[in-house]
Amino acid sequence: MKVNIWKGTILALAGLLAAGAAVAANIEWDTLNPAFRGAMYVNDASVCVGCHEDALTHYGQTGHAQVAKFGKQGSRTPDCEACHGPRSAHVADPDSSLALPALSQAAVCLQCHQGENRIYxxxxxxxxxxxxxxxxxxxxxxxxxxxxxxxxxxxxxxxxxxxxxxxxxxxxxxxxxxxxxxxxxxxxxxxxxxxPALLIGATVNETCYSCHQEKRGPFIWEHAPVREDCMTCHEAHGSNNRKLQNSKDSFLCLQCHTYGGHINLPRYNRTSNPYGEGCVNCHVTVHGSNSPSGAKLTR
Ligand code: HEC
Ligand code: HEC
Ligand code: HEC
Ligand code: HEC
Ligand code: HEC
Ligand code: HEC
Ligand code: HEC
Ligand code: HEC
Ligand code: HEC
Ligand code: HEC
Known part of the structure; x- marks a missing residue:
């Protein structure tokens, strides 16, 4: 059964996309692939489906096909030729390939999806x-x-x-x-x-704060490296140290705090009982303290 839902109104409909993408000008197909030169829109997807029936099997379930089918109000119809370009020459001579190189393909999609998440x-x-x-x-x-x-x-x-x-x-x-x-x-x-690093936040820290708000502060007693960069002590994805730390408990702190004072006492360095997690067993507010007497990050 040939369905007649594919009436091409390709790119003719202006207006805002349901998906929020911005309205864009049509692209110059012949600059993407010279084989398009002189080709016209067939403007009837049923012609395409006549030879490419199997193309419809899966495509028919997609949002693109649904929008084309129901001609959602105010949407530009993503019919076959919206993505595959004017195909009169191809219909006349199906062996003429009109395939596009990768970066040009993006231009095709950006006709409708250049706004929002694709701005950059x-x-x-x-x-x-x-x-x-x-x-x-x-x-x-x-x-x-x-x-x-x-x-x-x-x-x-x-x-x-x-x-x-x-x-x-x-x-x-x-x-x-x-x-x-x-x-x-x-x-x-x-x-x-x-x-940086395709992150959602302007910096690593801003990205982390979006979920771990309590680490943003401000604190009465700040711990300098926390303000600077969470990655000083943490891995972003995974670590075999506890709590995503980038090195083992006391070694982490001793990169910056040299032995001296109480630190050279073995009992302060333990990563096992009786001092549990080493330094943070007593320095419990390692991200910053809001206790008036928390200058040493112990409360
Ligand atoms: C008379 C039959 C026929 C018609 C009509 C037809 N095609 Fe094709 N098409 C073919 C054949 C044959 C090939 C090449 C063999 C292959 O790769 O399947 C092909 C290849 C393609 C390709 C892959 C290679 C390329 O050029 O990008 C696309 C995409 C395509 N057709 C889209 C369309 C669209 C869109 C329409 C409707 C405007 C259409 N075809 C109409 C027969 C047809
Ligand atoms: C939203 C854009 C878009 C629409 C609309 C679209 N196509 Fe495609 N089509 C593509 C892309 C991109 C490819 C390249 C293969 C891939 O990545 O899926 C492709 C590949 C193809 C191929 C080659 C398949 C292969 O296995 O190499 C054919 C044939 C084809 N499309 C036909 C159609 C027909 C017929 C329609 C309309 C019913 C249609 N397309 C609608 C984007 C689209
Ligand atoms: C002619 C306009 C048009 C073109 C060209 C187009 N799209 Fe779309 N696209 C839409 C519309 C409209 C929707 C919203 C469909 C809906 O409501 O589900 C959409 C939805 C999408 C979605 C979301 C679908 C989902 O299920 O969440 C993706 C992903 C997408 N398009 C990718 C692409 C890619 C990749 C290309 C290029 C190969 C492309 N589009 C080309 C109009 C277009
Ligand atoms: C590196 C992989 C990757 C590339 C390249 C990519 N996308 Fe996506 N896209 C995704 C992922 C993952 C999602 C779902 C998560 C999200 O929304 O960010 C998505 C979602 C989308 C959506 C639906 C949600 C939204 O953001 O509106 C659209 C539309 C879309 N992509 C279009 C495009 C277009 C157009 C291009 C090329 C210019 C493209 N994508 C390139 C991975 C990619
Ligand atoms: C087809 C291959 C491919 C896919 C799929 C892919 N990427 Fe990439 N990605 C790359 C390449 C190539 C680079 C650039 C070289 C590099 O930095 O490794 C890159 C770079 C990145 C970067 C580093 C950016 C920077 O500035 O350092 C991040 C983050 C990233 N990708 C995340 C993702 C995410 C998340 C996904 C899944 C939605 C994804 N990528 C899917 C190939 C891919
Ligand atoms: C999108 C939300 C989100 C963002 C952004 C985020 N996290 Fe998380 N983080 C989580 C969730 C969810 C958990 C698991 C909490 C749980 O299981 O109770 C977690 C757990 C953690 C843990 C504890 C891991 C463990 O083994 O218990 C650390 C440390 C951490 N995150 C640090 C960071 C850092 C550093 C950043 C910035 C690079 C960051 N997070 C960004 C959601 C996020
Ligand atoms: C000076 C090293 C250091 C820096 C920098 C650091 N952390 Fe931590 N973080 C730790 C240590 C040590 C633990 C384990 C604490 C414990 O076991 O009580 C930890 C635990 C965590 C946890 C899990 C336990 C909890 O307190 O919720 C999260 C989430 C976390 N850090 C997020 C962050 C974020 C976000 C940043 C950046 C704003 C950051 N960290 C910067 C050392 C650091
Ligand atoms: C909790 C936040 C978070 C999540 C979830 C996350 N990343 Fe990342 N990712 C980061 C941060 C932060 C960096 C930058 C690290 C740095 O600057 O050292 C990064 C860096 C990267 C990089 C570039 C450096 C590298 O390690 O190669 C790639 C690629 C990457 N991420 C891919 C992914 C992929 C794939 C996923 C999902 C499986 C993912 N990320 C999930 C926060 C995250
Ligand atoms: C990247 C370097 C760095 C790392 C790693 C680091 N710190 Fe710090 N720490 C600092 C700096 C810088 C200060 C501020 C020193 C000052 O103001 O004199 C500080 C201050 C402190 C203070 C307050 C000291 C005072 O004299 O008031 C304590 C306690 C402390 N850190 C404990 C820790 C613990 C526990 C760890 C491990 C979880 C750790 N630090 C990891 C750099 C670091
Ligand atoms: C048994 C509890 C305990 C453990 C374990 C501990 N500390 Fe402390 N730390 C303290 C107390 C209490 C102070 C405040 C001492 C003072 O005010 O005189 C302090 C002070 C500090 C200071 C501030 C400088 C100073 O000497 O006053 C630094 C830096 C510090 N500790 C780092 C560390 C590091 C690094 C570790 C792990 C190797 C560690 N601490 C383990 C209790 C502990």
Missing amino acids: WKSGRHQAAGLSCASCHTVMEPKSKKSLLSRASESELCYSCHANVRSEMNKSSHHPVREGKLECSSCHQVHGTSN
Whole structure:
């Protein structure tokens, strides 16, 4: 059965996208691939489906197809040729390939998705590394529950290129991505940002404060390295030391606090009983203290 829901109104409809993407001008297809020169829009997806019936099997379930089907008010219809360009020449001679190189493909998607999260796409690390939208998204076939990702889950997608992060996340102390409480995108803006390491916050600390607000302070007694950079003492993803520390309990502190005073007494250095976690057993407010008598971070 040929469905006639594919009436192309491709790019003809102006207005705001349901997804919040900004309205953009059409792109110059022949600058992306000269083979488009002279080609016209067929403007009828049923023509495409006539030869590409199987393309519809999975694509039909996607948000793109649904929007095209119901012509959601005010949305620009993402019909076949919105992404594949004017195809009259291809219909006449199907063997003429009109495939696009990776970076040009992004331009196709950005026609409708250049706003919001993609504002910094062009200056982002992933774009700079030659990735395209299709490196992470399979728009013809949804393989994830949401966002048309090319893997079943977000972390599996990321691990396919960032294997080192998987092994970090497998360490004994780790941010609970494995447990499903966080996603990589809880901390990273993978579509590009002007922040370091594609973080959601302007700095590492701002990113951490977004969930661990109590560490922001201000405190009556600040601990200088905490203000500077949480990464001075912590790993972001995982560590085999407790509480994501980047070195073992007392060694952590002794990088900056040389032996002297009470510290050279063995009993203050223990990482096992009777002093439990070593220094922080007594210096319980290592992130800063709000007690008037907390100058030594002991309360
Ligand atoms: C007369 C049959 C026919 C029609 C009509 C047709 N195609 Fe094709 N298409 C083919 C064949 C054959 C190929 C090349 C073999 C392959 O890779 O499957 C192809 C390849 C493609 C490809 C992959 C290579 C490329 O050029 O990017 C896309 C995408 C595509 N077609 C989209 C469309 C769209 C969109 C329409 C409707 C405007 C359409 N086709 C209409 C037969 C057709
Ligand atoms: C939202 C953009 C978008 C829309 C809309 C879209 N496609 Fe695609 N299509 C792509 C991309 C990107 C690829 C490249 C393969 C991939 O990454 O999934 C592709 C690949 C294809 C291929 C090649 C498949 C292969 O296995 O190589 C065909 C054929 C095709 N599309 C046909 C269609 C037809 C027919 C329609 C309309 C019913 C359509 N597409 C609508 C973006 C789109
Ligand atoms: C002609 C406009 C248009 C183009 C071109 C387009 N999209 Fe979309 N896209 C939309 C609209 C509209 C929606 C919202 C659909 C909905 O309501 O589910 C959407 C939704 C999405 C979503 C979210 C889907 C979900 O299930 O959460 C992703 C991911 C996406 N698009 C990726 C892409 C990629 C990648 C490309 C390029 C290959 C692309 N889009 C090209 C209009 C477009
Ligand atoms: C490095 C992998 C990666 C690349 C490259 C990528 N995306 Fe995404 N995209 C994701 C992930 C992960 C999500 C879901 C989490 C989120 O919303 O950030 C997502 C979500 C989306 C969504 C739905 C939510 C939203 O932000 O509106 C759209 C639309 C989208 N991507 C479009 C694009 C477009 C367009 C491109 C290319 C310019 C692109 N993506 C490139 C990984 C990627
Ligand atoms: C197709 C491969 C690929 C996928 C998939 C991918 N990345 Fe990347 N990513 C890269 C490359 C290449 C770089 C740049 C080189 C580098 O720094 O390793 C990079 C860089 C990064 C950076 C470092 C940015 C910086 O400024 O140091 C972060 C963070 C990142 N990716 C997170 C993610 C997340 C989160 C996901 C999953 C949503 C993801 N990546 C998916 C290939 C990929
Ligand atoms: C709790 C926040 C958080 C989560 C969740 C998170 N990251 Fe990160 N990530 C960071 C921070 C902070 C940095 C920068 C570390 C630094 O500056 O030393 C970073 C750095 C990176 C880098 C670049 C340095 C490196 O280790 O290669 C990549 C790639 C990366 N993250 C990928 C991921 C992936 C993939 C996931 C999901 C499996 C993920 N991140 C989850 C906070 C997070
Ligand atoms: C998106 C929210 C989020 C962000 C951002 C975030 N965290 Fe977390 N963090 C969590 C959650 C959730 C836990 C687990 C809490 C639990 O299990 O009770 C956690 C646990 C921790 C732990 C304890 C780990 C353990 O083994 O008990 C440390 C240390 C930590 N985070 C440090 C950081 C640092 C440093 C940053 C900034 C790089 C950061 N967090 C950013 C949500 C976040
Ligand atoms: C001077 C080293 C140091 C710095 C810098 C540091 N931490 Fe910690 N952090 C620790 C130690 C040590 C522990 C374990 C404390 C304990 O066992 O009582 C810890 C534990 C934690 C915990 C889990 C227990 C709790 O107190 O909730 C979180 C969350 C945390 N840190 C977040 C942060 C954030 C966010 C930053 C940056 C604003 C930061 N840390 C900077 C040393 C540090
Ligand atoms: C990266 C270096 C660094 C690390 C690591 C570090 N500190 Fe500090 N610490 C400082 C600095 C700098 C000060 C401020 C010193 C001053 O004001 O004279 C300080 C101050 C203190 C003070 C108050 C000292 C005073 O004289 O008032 C205590 C107590 C303290 N740190 C304990 C710890 C403990 C416990 C750890 C391990 C969990 C630790 N520090 C890890 C740099 C560090
Ligand atoms: C048994 C409890 C206890 C343990 C364990 C402990 N401290 Fe202290 N620390 C204190 C007390 C109490 C003070 C305040 C002493 C004072 O005011 O004279 C202090 C003071 C300090 C000071 C401030 C400088 C000074 O001498 O007054 C630093 C720095 C410090 N400790 C670091 C450490 C480090 C690093 C460790 C782990 C190697 C550690 N402490 C283990 C109780 C402890």
